[in-house]
Amino acid sequence: MNIMLVSVTERTREIGIRKSLGAKRKNILVQFLLEAIVLCNIGGTIxxxxxxxxxxxxxxxxxFAAFVPMEWAVGGLIFCTTVGLVFGLWPAILASKLNPIEALRYE
Incomplete structure (x- = not known):
């Protein structure tokens, strides 16, 4: 969650530009949620x-045969997706609620 909050803070100006050019709240929300899910899935895959x-x-x-069932690996990746979705939700909501005028003023 902290990384996503920092990402929103660092990209405030970009979000403001996108919103001023017509991006909807839903577009911004989906962008940051997908980013969080992808980051978690990369970590899970590694x-x-x-x-x-x-x-x-x-x-x-x-x-000693250290065998890990494939179901556990798939379950772990599903868990990573869920964690990315849950903990990416708050930063995505914050990003989607930014006022474009205030965001463009931010530096």
Whole structure:
């Protein structure tokens, strides 16, 4: 959530320009929600790949079969999508409510 709030703050002027050119609240909201979901899914995908890699390393060195079911990986990615949606909602709402005149004045 903090990264998305910083993103909104840093892009205030851009949001103001988009709104002054006719972007609707919904467009801004969807943009920031999708950005949050994509960021979370990238992190989740990297985490799943690292988990599978470490599982293979553990199996090679210990002989213990460290098996992670594919359902867990899919569940983890679904969880990442949900986290991105939930924690991206507040920054997206803030971005969509910005006053274009105030946003263009911001520096």
């Amino acid at each position: 985490g799943v790949m690292v988990g599978f890699g470490l599982g293979n390393i553990v199996t090679q060195f210990t002989g």
